[in-house]
Amino acid sequence: MTNYHLDHLQHLETEAIHILREVAGEFERPALLFSGGKDSICLLRLAEKAFRPAELPLPFLNVDTGHHFPELNEFRDRRAAELGARLIVRTVEDALARGIAQAAPGEISRNRLQIPTLLAAIEEFRFDCCIGGARRDEEKARAKERFFSFRDAFGQWDPKNQRPEIWNLYNARLNQGENMRVFPLSNWTEMDVWEYIRRERLEVPSIYFSHRRRCVRRGGQWLPANDLVPPKPGEDVRELTVRVRTIGDIISTGCVESPASTVDDIIAEIAAARVTERGSRADDKASEAAMEDRKKAGYF
Amino acid sequence: MSSTNDSPSAPVPVDILRFNTCGSVDDGKSTLIGRLLYDSKSLMEDQIEALERSADITGGGQINLANLTDGLRAEREQGITIDVAYRYFATPQRKFIIADTPGHVQYTRNMVTGASTANLSIVLVDARAGVIEQSRRHTAIASLLRIPHLVVAVNKMDLVGWNEQRFREIRAQFEEFLPRLAIQDVKFIPLSALNGDNVVDPSPHTPWYVGPTLLGHLETVHIASDWNLRGFRLPIQWVNRPNAPKDPALHDFRGFSGQIAGGVVRRGQRVLALPAGLPSTVKQIWTYDGSVEEAFCPQSVTVVLEDDIDVSRGSMLVGLEERPGFGTDLRANVCWMHARPLQAGRKYLLKHTSHTVQTVVTEVVSRLDMGTLEVQPSPAQLAVNDIGEIRLRTARPLFHDAYSVNRLTGSFILIEPGTNATVAAGMLQASSETVRPEGAEYEI
Numbered sequence: 001m002t003n004y005h006l007d008h009l010q011h012l013e014t015e016a017i018h019i020l021r022e023v024a025g026e027f028e029r030p031a032l033l034f035s036g037g038k039d040s041i042c043l044l045r046l047a048e049k050a051f052r053p054a055e056l057p058l059p060f061l062n063v064d065t066g067h068h069f070p071e072l073n074e075f076r077d078r079r080a081a082e083l084g085a086r087l088i089v090r091t092v093e094d095a096l097a098r099g100i101a102q103a104a105p106g107e108i109s110r111n112r113l114q115i116p117t118l119l120a121a122i123e124e125f126r127f128d129c130c131i132g133g134a135r136r137d138e139e140k141a142r143a144k145e146r147f148f149s150f151r152d153a154f155g156q157w158d159p160k161n162q163r164p165e166i167w168n169l170y171n172a173r174l175n176q177g178e179n180m181r182v183f184p185l186s187n188w189t190e191m192d193v194w195e196y197i198r199r200e201r202l203e204v205p206s207i208y209f210s211h212r213r214r215c216v217r218r219g220g221q222w223l224p225a226n227d228l229v230p231p232k233p234g235e236d237v238r239e240l241t242v243r244v245r246t247i248g249d250i251i252s253t254g255c256v257e258s259p260a261s262t263v264d265d266i267i268a269e270i271a272a273a274r275v276t277e278r279g280s281r282a283d284d285k286a287s288e289a290a291m292e293d294r295k296k297a298g299y300f
Numbered sequence: 301m302s303s304t305n306d307s308p309s310a311p312v313p314v315d316i317l318r319f320n321t322c323g324s325v326d327d328g329k330s331t332l333i334g335r336l337l338y339d340s341k342s343l344m345e346d347q348i349e350a351l352e353r354s355a356d357i358t359g360g361g362q363i364n365l366a367n368l369t370d371g372l373r374a375e376r377e378q379g380i381t382i383d384v385a386y387r388y389f390a391t392p393q394r395k396f397i398i399a400d401t402p403g404h405v406q407y408t409r410n411m412v413t414g415a416s417t418a419n420l421s422i423v424l425v426d427a428r429a430g431v432i433e434q435s436r437r438h439t440a441i442a443s444l445l446r447i448p449h450l451v452v453a454v455n456k457m458d459l460v461g462w463n464e465q466r467f468r469e470i471r472a473q474f475e476e477f478l479p480r481l482a483i484q485d486v487k488f489i490p491l492s493a494l495n496g497d498n499v500v501d502p503s504p505h506t507p508w509y510v511g512p513t514l515l516g517h518l519e520t521v522h523i524a525s526d527w528n529l530r531g532f533r534l535p536i537q538w539v540n541r542p543n544a545p546k547d548p549a550l551h552d553f554r555g556f557s558g559q560i561a562g563g564v565v566r567r568g569q570r571v572l573a574l575p576a577g578l579p580s581t582v583k584q585i586w587t588y589d590g591s592v593e594e595a596f597c598p599q600s601v602t603v604v605l606e607d608d609i610d611v612s613r614g615s616m617l618v619g620l621e622e623r624p625g626f627g628t629d630l631r632a633n634v635c636w637m638h639a640r641p642l643q644a645g646r647k648y649l650l651k652h653t654s655h656t657v658q659t660v661v662t663e664v665v666s667r668l669d670m671g672t673l674e675v676q677p678s679p680a681q682l683a684v685n686d687i688g689e690i691r692l693r694t695a696r697p698l699f700h701d702a703y704s705v706n707r708l709t710g711s712f713i714l715i716e717p718g719t720n721a722t723v724a725a726g727m728l729q730a731s732s733e734t735v736r737p738e739g740a741e742y743e744i
Binding site: 004005006007008010011012013014015017018021022024025048049050051052053054055136137140143144163164165166167168169171173174175186187189191192 | 314315316384385386387388390395397409410412413416417524527529537538540541542543545547550553555557558559564586587588589596597598599600613637649651652654707708711712713715720721722725
């Protein structure tokens, strides 16, 4: 007798494909946020599974903070070209120049400035839906996020007024100017993402694997030494064998010392890990409610 | 997409168990989830550190496991869980998705949300209080949503001196009303979430209890048969037509993409395309990983038919056996989720599988009294968090199954035009009419 059984990855995969096809069926102008990071790499494969053999029915959008790892942007551009997808890049630099975003005095991080840049891009292209690779296991505020996350005309998330999401029936209806953020990987964990990358033999940017890098000790973690925030006298600077576990901007992404040079190594490392993925992101440590505040303002 | 794992080095497939927890405000839900994560070694150092940090500030040095799940600031301030939060953990046996749903009376809609996709529900009962209205309400909702498995976690057993008699009394209170509900599989477990007894590790205080710990039960409960594998149903989400394919074989490709909502489909099988009512044959089951001979619920596939017939988003392909019901006059149970109450005559949009139709509520038949589980006929309205039976008329016929037969083709939501609010979760009853194909060639 045939065994009609899906393992956990197949289960997560069919759920995500269903969501992507609902997006294609329900929205006029959807876009997929592609950064080149591991989560959005999985999204790309899921989009291929949802829409091939046809062309992907949505462009890729990326907000470039100007503080990206160069390896990541190279990977992003190449993958979009390989898949025959249209890639739209909007930069924080340009948003600052055009007065769409304003930096606070002394503000170096581009984290907050991504928000107005993204909202301006949504307006420019009249996107009614943006697909993102966020996962609920990343952070406490994300744990309450819906698959279809409604944003008002100001791009704001209201955690107390979310649409109930029942069975697999997603309410995708919007009024003028409103927007939906859709997260097909909501139910995936960091481990699921890497196991999927292994099963699908997906290419990931080299910085996820062990490499030699000059790092500077700040806030209890090793950050990549960079020209944007140069090491100050007295700061501990060392060349280490590291990899990144989650990718944010080059000035805030913690590097972990690791010999992991293959996907199998990474999976073994995560299985034994004693710190969460976002534990290496300085932007989330700012306060216990840091993510909640950014999401309400329109962040992913 | 294949049903077997073709890579010899791949790990043994694990499956996913989705469960939700419900109880009233102080029954210790968040503590129980915190305990499951803590004792199953699913917590990381920085999470434990954050717990200890907040313990120093607000907890007088005592780690509060509930802080793990009370994610939003508003909740931390009010000390209650205000929305559905999802948690993930894994053991070598299984992956788990927890929907942590609140126990406040006014938050029934959140429980329905969290429970709608669950294989199993945990109803928490405070051993001191016994069965209260919320216990009955939560159990009734689990039953209405046809959650196959129920666990009654009798918590705070330490506060009643681990008294076996008390445990038996609570069990008897449940067994009084369970026969009126649709739940097949019920397990009672005495535990203390705060101290960890019988959550992950067996308790030394309950020599009289011979069953599994909570985690032991979650790891082993049989869920393989929770999907409907009988009548084939494929609601079409998207029509797949390549624009300018380089591969000449794809020039005339026209595939129908969707997630199988019931049963099994095989290449060469005769199917019916609804609403057209036209029969055809499955020419190909296309997947990114290659064509397959058969596919089953809940796989996502793209089906190519032999005949060029009218199929678009909102259509449904079904097997010739176990055909769905259809009609424009429908009966359903609903959970009302909006502050504006439901009254007969109101118009809504109804989303069912992959299509949305206009509908009018023609009658509010009854309301379920959650305190007594008695049915109250002909109420004036259904208010927020009410559960009741209604009649609807739709602008176009709905092809559907009874919710008790298929959760995916028997469920719908109601959307209020204008505000676009999701106002109800609905569960269809069996239709008096069954789909018949057009034309004379049809035979079984």
